[in-house]
Amino acid sequence: MSRELDLRDIFQVIQKRLWLIVLIMVLICSLVGVYSVFIKKPVYEASTKIVVNQTPSNSGTNQLDLNQINTNIQLINTYKEIIKTPAILDQVVESYPEFQLTTEDLSNKINVNSVNNTQVMTVVVRDLSYVKAAEIANAISKVFKSEIPTIFNVENVSILNEAKTEPSVRPQPVGPNIILNLMIGFVVSLMAGVGLSFVLEYLDDTIKTEEDVKEFLEMPTLAMITRVSQNEQESSQSYSTSISGGKDHVTITK
């Protein structure tokens, strides 16, 4: 492989092993599809929104202080972390034994986001059951609200909206995301297939072309005998007779 690999070579390699690439892609995509649709259980999501506002220490005026707001926004990141700490989660586990969760489980289920440059936090809980997810989200929000004043000097925590435990519309599962999984599977298998075909091509050190003969044996190729296909063998007799008749005819008229 001392020659540089130009674009045509790359295409040729891919074309040659196209069946392999397609096979890998079909295989992986169908596996991913079966896993997402039949094996993986659907996951539901419920969320609550919490707004946090630090009480101004020297609150003489009702004027909004820009610095104060900015500080609060910065502090949101801190609160996000606090929610995920055992300080809050242990309380949740203790106060709500009906969830039958450990602190570890809980921290895997929750996800806390903040909308950019706002003082609003979203607590998102994922669970196999929507109702349970909603209950957990509500529980965490309540515990956070009651616990945060003891940790931080804030009293102004309010729950904007609670997760509905009995929604009017049946909630759709958020996971598994079949389309996304399939797309990832498609891309990954495409890359794996192409990679594998190049590895195979690289490992294949047989002589295949005239160039190989010239490069490795330093001998000329005097003839290239192509493979005889099956139907050519069968039809060869009739083909040659019909052609030879035609050839004779042409010779005579000339």
Added chain:
Amino acid sequence: MSRLQNKKRHLIVLTNSRSPIAEAYRSLRTNIDFSSVDQRTQVIMVTSSGPEEGKSTVVANLAVTYAQDGRKVLLIDADMRKPTGHRTFQLTNRTGLSSVLSNQSDLEEVIQQTEVPNLYIMTAGPIPPNPAEMLNSNRMKSMMQLLREQFDMILIDTPPVLAVTDAQLLASNSDGVLLVINSGKVKKDIAIKAKENLLRVNARMLGVVLNNVKRKTSEEYYYYYYGN
């Protein structure tokens, strides 16, 4: 019936003389003729590095192509370990090269005429216990001298180079060696080793015949539609 099909497959230059493969054999003939301007290439040996690469098919088709060119051609099946030449042309193998070399038959007896005009065949004969010694004998050398006077072209089918030493011995009696390489089946170092083995006995390498090349649709266009 199967034998008949076998024959058809082997001699595509006869059964399908307008096919691209037959054309490839004709261009092989031309290339050999023009590859040697000063030296006369009368005895050509066909071999390969390993077994089953299509030596016998190539040598039989090439022999027919030479015969079609009007030359008096002798095809010697020197693969006394695994003879196939008699089967390709559906001839008897009761006597052949091995019987001449072991002084059991005369040269004239073992040369059989084929249904192709100008093409004669010396089959391998009964399988001897010592093919290498036979090929290295003085009788072999004198036989080749006699044959050179009688025929325009002598083509020799041989066992694989890397399997047995027969091909190396025959190479010293030949004017040129064709190395058949089964495309995509022979590793580079194997082919290089076969070439080195042949060069070690001062064989004159004519070139390579790439066999079983996968046909490309783009090339098919050139061959099939030209002149039709």
